[in-house]
Amino acid sequence: MLVKLGSGKSTITKILMRLYPINSGKVTIDGYDLNELSIESIRKNITYISQDSYIFKDTIRKNIVLERDDISDEQILDVMEQIGATPLLNRLDNGLDEIVDVNRLSRGELQVIAFIRAIVHKANIYIFDEPTSNIDLSTEKMIQSIIDNISKSSTVIIIAHRLSTIQNVDRILKLKDGSVMSN
Numbered sequence: 001m002l003v004k005l006g007s008g009k010s011t012i013t014k015i016l017m018r019l020y021p022i023n024s025g026k027v028t029i030d031g032y033d034l035n036e037l038s039i040e041s042i043r044k045n046i047t048y049i050s051q052d053s054y055i056f057k058d059t060i061r062k063n064i065v066l067e068r069d070d071i072s073d074e075q076i077l078d079v080m081e082q083i084g085a086t087p088l089l090n091r092l093d094n095g096l097d098e099i100v101d102v103n104r105l106s107r108g109e110l111q112v113i114a115f116i117r118a119i120v121h122k123a124n125i126y127i128f129d130e131p132t133s134n135i136d137l138s139t140e141k142m143i144q145s146i147i148d149n150i151s152k153s154s155t156v157i158i159i160a161h162r163l164s165t166i167q168n169v170d171r172i173l174k175l176k177d178g179s180v181m182s183n
Contacts, residue, residue, distance in 0.1 A: 009129070009159045010129075013048060013050075013127055013129060013159065015027060015034075016029075016034070016046065016048075016127065017042065017043075017046065017048050017127075018034065018037075018039055018042050022034065022035060029125070044123075045123055045124045045125060046123055046124070046125040046126075046127065047118045047121055047123035047125070047126050047127070048126075048127040048129070049114050049115060049117075049118045049126070049127070049128050049129065049131055050129045050130075051111070051129050051130035051131075051133045051134070053107070053110040053111045053113065053114035054114065055100050055102060055110050055113060055114065056100070057099065057100060057101075057102075058099065058100065059094075059096060059097050059098060059099055059100070060089075060092075060095075060096050060097075060098050060100055060113060061073070061076065061096040061097060063100055063113055063117065064076055064096075064113065064116050064117045064120060065117075065120070066117070066121075068121070071120050071121070073096060075120050076096065076116060076120055077089075079116045079119045079120055079146070080116060082142060082145075082146055083112065083115070083116070083139055083142040083143050083146065084138060084139055084142050085109075085112050085116070085139070088105075088109055088112065100113070106134070107134040108134040108135045108136065108139070110134075111131070111132075111133070111134045111135055112135065112139065115131060115143060119146060119150070123154060124154055124155065125154060125155045125156075125157070126147075126150060126154055126155070126156045126157070127157045127159070128147065128156065128157070128158045128159065129159040130159060130160060131143060131147070131158065132144070144168065148168050156169075
């Protein structure tokens, strides 16, 4: 989706994540009514990454795996290497066991941690809201490569203000005042 400020993209993403109720009409995913899907099912199958990374005060590992014990350090390190984030880990005293201090890490580094979380959790649908807004150009290219790769087996929705962020997409929706203006 190519959007302008105030076009309704936050509302749409919050409806898709069932954070907002559907007041009229019907929203379906693969033919399933969104209102009939459990919150647990939605959280398991849809991963949402906002431009404001949700990072809590705990280790980098716990920020990535959350409550899942089936995600290995190797999976995390593999994604870190794919996006060129290994230097970030190497400069931290405790590696994956480093307690995240949002004052020590840049917004881009926090966004990278949130992106790694999304990728290792493997979803059927990914919603990326300005996934590279705080990230340098070389990391952005690597992230876009990973997004291109996961789009082969999952649905990927990218919300962007810049055309460069959505250069390899199959379809572009332009929103204005909460409505699709062009497709």
